[in-house]
Amino acid sequence: MTGYAYTILIPMIPLVMFLVTGLLGMKWKPIVSGLLGTIGMGTSWVLSLITAGSYFFGGHHAEGFQTIIPFETTWLRFTETLHINIGVLLDPISVMMLVVITTISFMVHLYSLGYMKGEKGFARFYAFLSLFTFSMLGLVIATNIFQMYIFWELVGVSSFLLIGFYYTKPSAVAASKKAFIVTRFADLGFLIGILILSFVTGTFDFGKLTEPGTAIFGSAASMSFMGISALTWAMTLIFIGGAGKSAMFPLHIWLPDAMEGPTPVSALIHAATMVVAGVFLVARMFPVIHFQAPDAQEIIGYVGGFTSLFAAVIAITQYDIKRVLAFSTLSQLGYMMLALGVSGYGGEEGLGYMASMFHLFTHAMFKALLFLGAGSIIHAVHSNYMYDMGGLRKYLPITHITFLIACLTIAGVPPLSGFFSKDEILVAALHHNKLLFAVEFLVAGLTAFYMFRLYFSVFWGKDRHYHHTPHESPLTMSIPLMFLAVASVFAGFLPFHHLVTSDKMGFDTEMHMAVAAPSVLIGLFGIAMAWILYKKESAVPEKLAQRWGILYTATYNKFYFDEIYLFVTKKIIFNYISRPIAWFDRHIIDGFMVGIGLVTEKIAYQIKGMQSGQLQHYAFMFVAGTLALALSLVYFLM
Amino acid sequence: MNILTSLVVIPILTIIAILFTKGLKGARLVSAIGMGVQLLVTAVLLFSYLGLRKAGVTDEMVFTADYTWFKSLNIHYFIGVDGIAVAMLCLTSIVVFAGIFASWEMEYLSREFFISLILLATGVYGFFISLDLFTMFLFYELAVIPMYLLIGVWGSGPKESSAMKLTLMLMGGSALLMVGIFGIYYNSAPDGGPLTFNILEIAKIQMPVEAQRFFFPFTFVGFGILGALFPFHTWSPDGHASAPTAVSMLHAGVLMKLGGYGCFRVAMFLMPEAAQEMAWIFIILTTISVVYGAFGAIWQTDLKFINAYSSVSHCGLVIFALLMMNETGMDGAILQMISHGLMTALFFALIGMIYGRTHTRDVTKMGGLMKVIPFLAVVYMIAGFASLGLPGLSGFVAEMTVFVGAFQHQDMFHRVVTVVVASSIVITAVYILRVVGMILLGPIKDSHHEHLEDAKWFEKLSTVTLVLAVAAIGIAPLWLSDTIISSLKPIVERLAMAIPF
């Protein structure tokens, strides 16, 4: 299929941009790097749109979409069967991801031209953006799980670099470290999962792994460790990797802090693209998980469900708008995971899978929009906190409208895209697991509530006294907002069930009024609640907060998870493991080695008396020695 | 003259040339030229080697040369290289080259410094090319001894004591080694015939199993001490901390590799049965040293100590992988040797340069250096990423090969310890990021650090050389790994044939 050979350019262009701006960026005027990066990004955006167009709509796909590998080369060979390839794999989800990533990334590039203007390290910022985009693209087009792992790591690092962009700010440094280490910990699970999987199946290749009814798992069934089958281990561990990136509970703690990074970064990495890598991974391995490790799939479902509820609850109480958005991201990711967890394989059964991907797509659009909007708000008022904001709608009209659209979308108000995707998920959940359905139903309401809490308290209410009157952001920032707004409005009408499905075969879905109507209603109810509580300044929220007392504070402090982690790392690891080991090494082991020397010297001083200088002592020794030898020898002889 | 012999001759000539120079300028110029030539020769060697292989030469060793030395004891000057040796030689040349430039401004007794440094290098080159246990051992000790003067005279801190500790521990190691070598020698002809030190000859026969059981531990531990095998690693933190920059580079980068190299080239290759039988002991030890070293590094505050402990961890990984005794694992071990050699040399070079500016190695006293010395800081970050196994840098390739190889082992015990060992990558991330966060990022802690000047040209040259090497392996590892694997075949086969009893 050489027809798609050009797809290799899609990741390559950002890479080149990274190298160029990274090495030469300091020498140029900042704006040059910015424009260069943006143009480059634009090119690969166009390319991926072309790819998507020709892949999805070029020719009919009665027999389903083909998996196309236009480019592949061996990068490192472990054994005859096990080798890491670097290549491009095109199938519905990867193409879909290509579109998502390049779109959002391009928008962010564009947006940052305005947002980051005058920041020192402007060039560095664009270099990192390009690096991230390259890694992310490489991740989604991976032809085998190890290539995915490679780019998985790269993504982690570029996120580390971008979170820590303001590297003189200790909080930023801490956040970046936390993000990297937590995800790294999860990646360990991923790695071990890969090791087990490759040991069992003898291959890294997605093609071989996910091919329906493949025989490579024949031997696997027998293998088990601690009573659990090897594949369940493998899949669970790999899911842990995914959970780390997608910030599933309990590995979610890094995401809120990651908001220390520049807002466009949050939009790109921590809302739209990187955090869905985990979902993508699970989707990628879906056949294996579904057929070989159903237990693992159960886990995925419940973790997703819990995370979405958990995050939604926390989101209600946060005041930092970016954190609210971060927690809403968590909860939406929970949705996607849950959808995968409850999905079946093939046709109608695969509804959850389709829904998950669908929601991934729409969520990317409106969440990016939300973040960019938040960015432009922060840009205007120079604060992250709701209580510094209010009545901004007249100052920031465009931002206001787009933000409103986004809120409605996420609240699942028809006919906006969020409605469709969320609805599909609910349906899928309903069919497989009533409990999870209930949870999601509740969360839908919560989502609507906290989003509009945010919306009202920022754009309505009365003015705060701002240092200078907030002003609408420049065009470079508002264009992306508008584009994404449009996208979030209409994305819902894409026929996903014909494009992105578990078995690559299209199928037909119809409205399930039984599900849609209640979900819309509860969404509206949430909005109404928010209207009542936050439309006007009122003491009601305060009272409520006091009423709930302890529960409120617990929620406000994100159920003290950061503290727990802090305790584990700082106290346990540092004080109770490293410190003793360091001490042990210096004093016991090294002490022993040094001790040998000291003892020798001590003996040397102890025995100096033998050389007394008295001739007759010497003579005595002499004779005594002789006789001793004689006696011993004679004794041995006898 | 045989190209390999020239690898030993050039340094000696360089030393002689230095004797005729006056002061720092001449000495460093001569050494730079000499080691530059050496680097070129190594490159030529590498390409001609690859050429030979491509031409289908399948001998285990190439460029061999064999001169009888002590006839009655059948001691030969027998040299030759396979892919692994070539790789190690390249590593050595690169590190030495970088080391010369890293010590470009060694004012105090500069001639003597460069002479000892290059003498050390000579020993290393000789060790890697020799296939005769006697010559090998000779060069081994030749490489170890200059350390004493290098650390004692040009070191810092408690230099005398650390130099003495290092020398004595390594010499104690070579004591065990010597016994092992004699054991091998006197069992090299179990069924009559002349005794020999020739590794290839001995590899043809099977030593009596009892003899192997007795001598394998001696040989393995003897080399292991130089490879910082737990619990014989304690010379390394002190030694590194006190040593001058270039010496730390050479020592951690190259000298410690002699240990790993000897472990498989001599101990395991010549005594496979015993290796198979006793592997588990050393696997446990190395597993400990991998995790232990990493945890130890977390708590340190002296940059060099941090690096020394991470070296313990990484070198532990080398021996661990060797003991997996399958192709992939050992391939990973070699890769890890090379990658660790390069990046730890890079680390020590940078630490030296930073120390030269801030006059402290205490991480708690530094901060925000990224602002003032961006070049060094960025390179330090790269080194750090290499060390925590970031794809695209050598560390990742090596570690992944090790893990995959180790996990392919059929025995459950090996797979479990592999998981334990793999967990070290997280700990590594923790201490690397801790250091980076403390010294490079954040606000500037010490007002004196606000006006430091960034790297000079020779420092850039020194570090960039290493960075390029690290990145090259990280981006295109295939040719290297294939070269190594093809050279590993005889060793692995021999180990596989040895049935554990």
Place this chain on the structure above:
Amino acid sequence: MIQGIPLEHFLIVSTIMFFIGVCGFIIRRNLITMLMAIELILNSVNINFVVFNRYLYPDQLQGHFFSLFIVGIAAAEASVAIALIINIYRKLQNIDVENVNELRF
């Protein structure tokens, strides 16, 4: 003639002399006396040689000659020793071996 005396008696005597000499050398503080003790040892050796020769190997003279040489060399040794003792006396004004311990440890 000495036919009546069995070999053992000579050997016993010589052994006793030997150990007397050794003990004398170790115990007596006076350098000259120590020298005499050595003479005792040498003489016990002489007795051995002569007696062995006379009793066990009467048809050869090796033992006799050996003892002669011993006597001669002993004289030389004694002379040098005494010279050195005198030298010591010049330094210390006495010849007590216990004072000869400047060099030690």
Place this chain on the structure above:
Amino acid sequence: MDLGQFILMRQELLLTLAAVVVLIAEIATSEKNKARLVPFSIGLFALVTIIGFIPGQEGTLFGGSYQSSPLTMFMKNILNMAVLIIFLQAEGWLRKEENLDKISEYFILTIATLIGMNFMISAGDFLIFYIGLETATIPIAGLAAFDKYKSQSAEAGIKLILSSALSSGILLFGLSLLYGATGSIYFADIAGKVAPNALIALGFIFFVSGMGFKISLVPFHFWTADVYEGAPIGVTSYLSVVSKGAAAFIFTIILFTVFKNIVDMWQPLIYTLAVFTMTLANLFALRQDNIKRFLAFSSIAQAGFILLGVLNAGELGMTSVVYFVLVYVFTNLGAFGVVAAVHNASGVETISGYNGLYKTNPKLSLLMTLSLFSLAGIPPVAGFFGKFFLFTAAAGAGYYILVLIAVLNATISLYYYLRVVKAMFIDQNEQPIPTFRSSNAMRLALVMCVAGVFIIGFASGIFEYIRTISQLFLN
């Protein structure tokens, strides 16, 4: 027998001649020209040394009392070279005012002892051996007391003469027992008759302890340190190199030829002695500050290493011992040369006095370092090869554990050798020994040592030659 056969013992004869010539020259020279004796005697001895290298045929004299073979000749040549170097090194010291009237004594006594040693080496029966032994011992006592105005020197003399007298007494007692047991004093006859019975065992032990005194093995070594420290350096180096070397030679020869039937009996004995000697000597050397005393203990430790070669009762053992002594001669004389040079120039005799020597006298310090490394057995200098072959010999006899002990001891010894290196290179000193230029003779001697230390190791021909001649000798 015709006098032509006396050519066999030409080395002894030449030495005797040399001694006599020196004596006559002494008489001939007037008071003010005494100093001229030094170059004269040295030249004379150099001549003797060179002539010694002319290969001679092997054979026996006096019905087997005197035997000569390439090996014995080679041993004698080694000793001659050593003495020549010592003379060159002593030149500066002899020219000093207080020694002017004793120059000829020094040469005559030294040469006399050398004659004794040559006879020991060539001895074919215990009588010649004993005469040689005493000839080699008694004059040294005189030499040790050479500085007769120094109480230390006098003490060294008395200690040496008395303890050597005791040791030779005990040795003689052993010999008498052996004679009683075997009925002969000829090596050849005894070799046939020795059997592991109590009497021979006793005699053998006494013999070993007598020899142990000469080679200074623990516990027969106590005199060593004191005498080395007290005696003038020219004598100390002679004691530590020549007389020890000769004793090692003859000890090895006798063990390998006379007592070869009871190898199983004496190997454990030597094993024990080796362990004790190496370990104790090292422990004592650790804490010395006087460089001569320090070198004394180090030389005792070296004697312990020699025993490892002796343990292998075969040609490899003989080869390694001879080879090691050859190496040891140049190595140790290198060290002593530096000590002598420094002493002549500044009177310093302590290790701490050497602090910062490298700053002022780099060449000497390098030479010292080289010699010390060679003593410690560090490549690429000859000491490494010497030790390695000794250990090879021991391992060949299956004594792996002993080899391990030995190498660990070598490590300890490295510690104290490095102490000296540290003093010279690392330790700072506000007033170090001033820069000085030592006499040409000294420089020549040192150059010879360096050349030896470098060449002997790499030139495998030497080792092979020794191997062949000891093969010849042993069967």
